[in-house]
Amino acid sequence: MKRMKQVRLTPVAALVASALVLSACGAGGRDDDDGDAADSGSTVGVTDDKVTIGAHFPLTGVAAPGYNEIPTGARAYFDFVNANGGVHGRQIEYVVRDDAYNPTNTTKVTNELLLQDEIFAMVGGLGTPTHSAVVDQLNEEGVPDLFVSSGSLMWGDDPEARPMTFGWQPDYESEAKIIGQYVAENMPDAKVGLFLQDDDFGEDAEKGARQFLEEQIVGVERYTSGNTDVGPQIAGLQGAGADLVLGFNTPAYTALARLVSLSLGYEPQWFVSSVGSDSPLVGSLLAEFSEGAVKPGAGALDGVMTTEYIPTLDQGDDPWVQLWERVWEEHGEKGDLSNYKIYGMSHAYALVQALQGVGEDLTREGLVEFMEEQGEGLDGPQLAPFRYGTDSHLGISGMRIVELEGRGSKELTPVLVTDIGDAEITEDTSGQADDAPPESGIPE
Amino acid sequence: MQQFINTALGGLTTGMVYAAFALALVLIWRSTRVVNFAQAPMAMVTTFVALAVIDAGFSYWIGFAVALAAGLVLGAIMERGVMRHVQGKGEINAVILTLGLFIVLHAAAAVVFGNDFRSFPAPFGVRGIEVGGRTVALTGFGIFTIIAVLVVMGLLVALFRFTDLGLRMRAAAFNPEVARLLGVRVPRMMTLGWALASLVGSLAGLLIAGGSLIHPSYMDSVVVLGFVAAVLGGLDSPLGAVVGGLLLGVTLAFVSGYLGSQLVALAALLILMIVLMVRPGGIFSTTAARRV
Numbered sequence: 001m002k003r004m005k006q007v008r009l010t011p012v013a014a015l016v017a018s019a020l021v022l023s024a025c026g027a028g029g030r031d032d033d034d035g036d037a038a039d040s041g042s043t044v045g046v047t048d049d050k051v052t053i054g055a056h057f058p059l060t061g062v063a064a065p066g067y068n069e070i071p072t073g074a075r076a077y078f079d080f081v082n083a084n085g086g087v088h089g090r091q092i093e094y095v096v097r098d099d100a101y102n103p104t105n106t107t108k109v110t111n112e113l114l115l116q117d118e119i120f121a122m123v124g125g126l127g128t129p130t131h132s133a134v135v136d137q138l139n140e141e142g143v144p145d146l147f148v149s150s151g152s153l154m155w156g157d158d159p160e161a162r163p164m165t166f167g168w169q170p171d172y173e174s175e176a177k178i179i180g181q182y183v184a185e186n187m188p189d190a191k192v193g194l195f196l197q198d199d200d201f202g203e204d205a206e207k208g209a210r211q212f213l214e215e216q217i218v219g220v221e222r223y224t225s226g227n228t229d230v231g232p233q234i235a236g237l238q239g240a241g242a243d244l245v246l247g248f249n250t251p252a253y254t255a256l257a258r259l260v261s262l263s264l265g266y267e268p269q270w271f272v273s274s275v276g277s278d279s280p281l282v283g284s285l286l287a288e289f290s291e292g293a294v295k296p297g298a299g300a301l302d303g304v305m306t307t308e309y310i311p312t313l314d315q316g317d318d319p320w321v322q323l324w325e326r327v328w329e330e331h332g333e334k335g336d337l338s339n340y341k342i343y344g345m346s347h348a349y350a351l352v353q354a355l356q357g358v359g360e361d362l363t364r365e366g367l368v369e370f371m372e373e374q375g376e377g378l379d380g381p382q383l384a385p386f387r388y389g390t391d392s393h394l395g396i397s398g399m400r401i402v403e404l405e406g407r408g409s410k411e412l413t414p415v416l417v418t419d420i421g422d423a424e425i426t427e428d429t430s431g432q433a434d435d436a437p438p439e440s441g442i443p444e
Numbered sequence: 445m446q447q448f449i450n451t452a453l454g455g456l457t458t459g460m461v462y463a464a465f466a467l468a469l470v471l472i473w474r475s476t477r478v479v480n481f482a483q484a485p486m487a488m489v490t491t492f493v494a495l496a497v498i499d500a501g502f503s504y505w506i507g508f509a510v511a512l513a514a515g516l517v518l519g520a521i522m523e524r525g526v527m528r529h530v531q532g533k534g535e536i537n538a539v540i541l542t543l544g545l546f547i548v549l550h551a552a553a554a555v556v557f558g559n560d561f562r563s564f565p566a567p568f569g570v571r572g573i574e575v576g577g578r579t580v581a582l583t584g585f586g587i588f589t590i591i592a593v594l595v596v597m598g599l600l601v602a603l604f605r606f607t608d609l610g611l612r613m614r615a616a617a618f619n620p621e622v623a624r625l626l627g628v629r630v631p632r633m634m635t636l637g638w639a640l641a642s643l644v645g646s647l648a649g650l651l652i653a654g655g656s657l658i659h660p661s662y663m664d665s666v667v668v669l670g671f672v673a674a675v676l677g678g679l680d681s682p683l684g685a686v687v688g689g690l691l692l693g694v695t696l697a698f699v700s701g702y703l704g705s706q707l708v709a710l711a712a713l714l715i716l717m718i719v720l721m722v723r724p725g726g727i728f729s730t731t732a733a734r735r736v
Contacts, residue, residue, distance in 0.1 A: 060554065060559060061559060064559050064560075065559065065560040065561060198704075198705065198706055222704065222705060222706070223705050224705045224706050224708070226665070227665060227700075227705055227708060228656065228657065228662060228665075229454075229458055229700070230705075231450075231451070231454035231458070231581065231697065231701075232451050232454060232455075232697050232698075232700035232701030232702075232705070233700070233701070233705060235447050235450040235451050235454060235581065235701055236447060236451075236701050236702075238446065238447060238450065239446055239447025239448075239450075240447075252561045252657060255561075255563070255657060256656070256657060259655065259656065262571050262572070263571060263572045263581055263582075263583045263586075263655075264450055264572055264579060264581050265571070265572045265574070265578070265579020265580075266579075284563075285561060285562075285563050285657060286563065
């Protein structure tokens with residue numbers, strides 16, 4: 001009995017001893033390069049010729065259509081950069097894992113990304129429910145968590161609680177504020193109905209819209225994602241007498257809501273947030289019902305108002321869209337370029353820019369520090385600047401309001417910028433919307 | 445008032461779809477004494493078959509007929525190929541097997557047909573009918589749904605009540621051994637029961653898909669609600685299934701419209717619990733539940 005105990009203890013003792021030795025060495029080393037902050041940070045996932053980054057996306061399941069194209073766009077851009085020598089001599093290795101939009105899976109694949117793939121940073125992980133399952137883990141372990149593909153406030157409104165996380169797209173509250181102010185100023189007589197997804201998305205949006213439309217809102221209806229019968233909700237908006245419906249919903253629900261309102265003979269003006277207004281996707285869903293009821297093709301959303309914060313596929317003259325077309329032609333997989341792929345390329349561009357900016361000594365701490373100090377000045381396809389700083393990790397600060405028209409859109413406002421809370425809405429003066437990418441297509 | 449009427453009419457149409465689905469469950473229950481959870485994905489598969497036919501350039505009605513025929517064949521294949529092997533090995537085995545089929549069919553459909561939302565055409569247009577200058581929430585397709593389900597119910601009642609075949613099917617399900625001794629070809633009756641039930645199930649799938657969007661899991665909520673409707677009606681009577689479906693459809697439409705859509709699933713299960721506790725034989729049962 002006694003002997004057995006001794007045997008078992010030996011490896012433990014050895015471990016303790018080696019740990020002591022190691023930590024002693026570490027301490028010694030740190031003293032030596034005092035003052036050189038970059039060297040003391042974590043370099044997991046970084047070698048001299050490679051940096052590994054990861055992401056979780058729904059590649060299968062109900063949420064996959066559209067969203068599964070985002071990582072293919074991002075990958076095409078990384079391949080483009082790699083083919084041109086990478087960033088500071090490092091090739092970008094992009095590992096995407098499928099979470100099927102299920103938070104339980106997100107936890108699992110994030111563990112795989114961290115432990116198995118040993119990623120340097122998480123980039124563009126998609127979804128509010130999914131990403132909130134792993135955001136604390138990433139922050140506790142000090143893993144940079146950049147450009148979350150979701151407009152929840154959670155990714156940037158409290159940098160102290162989540163110092164490693166940075167948002168990307170305009171948050172839902174700011175978007176709703178911009179929409180709310182536009183409606184209050186330009187359609188003061190409209191009776192407004194809100195059609196909301198019953199989660200953070202709808203909640204944040206309602207908060208923003210109510211700042212300006214408290215008096216004008218006549219009805220609020222919430223749908224549960226997954227329940228495709230929205231008849232009672234649309235009948236509710238009709239019953240409340242709403243003649244302008246603000247939709248904060250996903251593309252499939254834009255199509256469903258339009259279909260149901262046809263059967264109800266309900267014809268309000270629609271104003272759909274950027275999330276739910278992908279015209280080619282909604283148009284293809286509505287195309288089948290073309291018996292004079294809905295016009296086929298991308299024109300199915302004609303007259304619908306929405307917002308945009310990055311240039312989209314229909315703007316073929318935009319130098320950014322031309323760059324994305326070039327990237328997709330040279331490095332894309334099969335299939336055509338789409339707005340979802342452009343979304344992926346846009347945040348991939350921002351990451352490359354950040355990696356360029358940090359310099360040759362790449363550490364996790366260095367990247368986050370760079371984002372806080374200089375992230376606001378990053379240019380790129382986004383129409384308005386980022387809000388990154390020590391007080392906020394929220395992403396793009398604004399958008400313009402447009403009316404969909406055939407395959408394109410008509411601008412109704414210049415780019416408007418704002419922030420959460422009671423921050424004012426002003427016209428953007430940064431000129432971000434008019435810039436063009438460098439000739440090489442790779443940020444300098 | 446308009447909202448009230450439109451909500452009620454919407455509930456009526458969806459209730460009819462639940463009813464169609466409940467009819468399929470009742471049919472299979474009456475002919476094999478199994479609750480078939482794979483009914484929803486089977487209907488989903490046949491609806492995708494119809495969509496493939498329509499996309500290939502054929503008319504809606506050819507797609508419709510092909511889907512019903514596919515349902516008939518799929519049901520027979522399921523019974524002959526899968527269910528037969530657990531016959532007489534305990535009731536629970538068969539039920540669990542249908543749950544397994546549920547998952548297998550789901551995954552297979554995602555592989556074959558893709559995971560995207562697809563739109564499914566409706567033959568009568570998707571605009572509401574105008575009554576006295578006002579549009580009411582009843583589309584041409586909605587009326588077709590109601591008529592189709594009532595006709596199917598009538599046929600099923602006639603089959604079980606007035607035909608020899610129906611009697612033999614019930615006998616085979618009720619007591620296979622005795623039925624066999626009396627000259628009923630029990631295996632054939634079981635196959636027929638599955639095939640017919642699957643046909644009715646495909647009809648439900650087509651009715652709920654018409655003028656809306658489909659994807660591999662679009663029938664999943666219907667499996668629960670159709671089951672509740674069938675239990676409401678006593679799981680044994682076609683008329684009960686239709687009334688149960690209507691009650692459920694209208695109730696849930698009002699819950700969704702006036703209380704909130706997040707309460708729909710809760711309300712459905714609450715109704716199920718109450719019915720099972722208060723009237724285990726269904727709301728129309730006059731005698732105590734039969735023990736088999």
